[in-house]
Amino acid sequence: MNIKNARFVTSIAQAEKYREISSTEQMKEICVVGRSNVGKSSFINMLARNGKLAKTSATPGRTRLINLFSFNDGEFTLVDLPGYGYAAASKSEKSKWGGLIEGYLQSTKSLYRALALVDCRHEPSVLDRQMIEYFYYYNIPFSVIATKADKLSRNQLSAAIQRIATCFGMGKDNIIAVSAVSGKGRDEVLELIDNILKIEKTNGEEE
Ligand SMILES: Nc1nc2c(ncn2[C@@H]2O[C@H](COP(=O)(O)OP(=O)(O)OP(=O)(O)O)[C@@H](O)[C@H]2O)c(=O)[nH]1
Numbered sequence: 001m002n003i004k005n006a007r008f009v010t011s012i013a014q015a016e017k018y019r020e021i022s023s024t025e026q027m028k029e030i031c032v033v034g035r036s037n038v039g040k041s042s043f044i045n046m047l048a049r050n051g052k053l054a055k056t057s058a059t060p061g062r063t064r065l066i067n068l069f070s071f072n073d074g075e076f077t078l079v080d081l082p083g084y085g086y087a088a089a090s091k092s093e094k095s096k097w098g099g100l101i102e103g104y105l106q107s108t109k110s111l112y113r114a115l116a117l118v119d120c121r122h123e124p125s126v127l128d129r130q131m132i133e134y135f136y137y138y139n140i141p142f143s144v145i146a147t148k149a150d151k152l153s154r155n156q157l158s159a160a161i162q163r164i165a166t167c168f169g170m171g172k173d174n175i176i177a178v179s180a181v182s183g184k185g186r187d188e189v190l191e192l193i194d195n196i197l198k199i200e201k202t203n204g205e206e207e
């Protein structure tokens with residue numbers, strides 16, 4: 001798949017508002033989830049080849065809203081979600097962001113895939129594992145993306161991917177390693193998205 005254009009659509013502060021928008025707009029959504037600072041917004045920018053599309057920051061907790069980005073004139077929409085697990089966030093911020101993530105996942109009718117991002121340098125956290133369990137529980141199709149691959153050597157990366165796969169109980173070939181710095185993994189992710197869009201969406205609603 002070729003990315004011809006990518007544009008910011010809107011920011012949403014409440015799941016109810018998202019419900020309104022999604023009931024009028026026909027979108028094929030792919031959402032990006034993961035802990036604060038894992039590189040969700042940078043990942044979206046890497047796919048768009050536009051470093052300024054989604055706001056990124058070295059300080060965790062940058063993305064506080066649900067941000068929608070339309071790619072190729074609506075061929076698909078990437079949903080940038082706030083991160084979880086930002087230890088320094090206040091209790092009320094944490095619960096607000098958690099509410100937005102879960103509110104989104106519970107309201108969307110057009111989610112084609114969740115992309116679960118984990119930092120390749122770290123063992124997945126308890127919250128990462130809970131996120132994956134949540135996907136299984138609610139029958140949400142997901143793929144795992146390992147970010148910041150430029151921070152590890154080839155051998156280290158291969159071992160890290162194996163560790164993440166073991167932790168999530170999945171095959172290592174199902175994990176795509178990416179780098180927003182080098183663009184590594186971009187083609188693979190775009191191929192994955194191409195395939196995702198071809199699969200008829202069931203969203204857990206079996207007939
Ligand atoms: N070296 C390297 N740094 C990265 C990569 N992706 C993101 N970063 C850096 O990691 C930090 C966080 O990136 P963001 O994209 O803002 O992370 P996020 O997951 O959107 O964070 P929140 O919005 O706070 O949840 C920034 O300093 C980025 O420059 C990568 O692939 N390689």
Ligand SMILES: [Mg+2]
Pocket residue numbers: 040041042055056062063080081
């Ligand atoms: Mg962000």
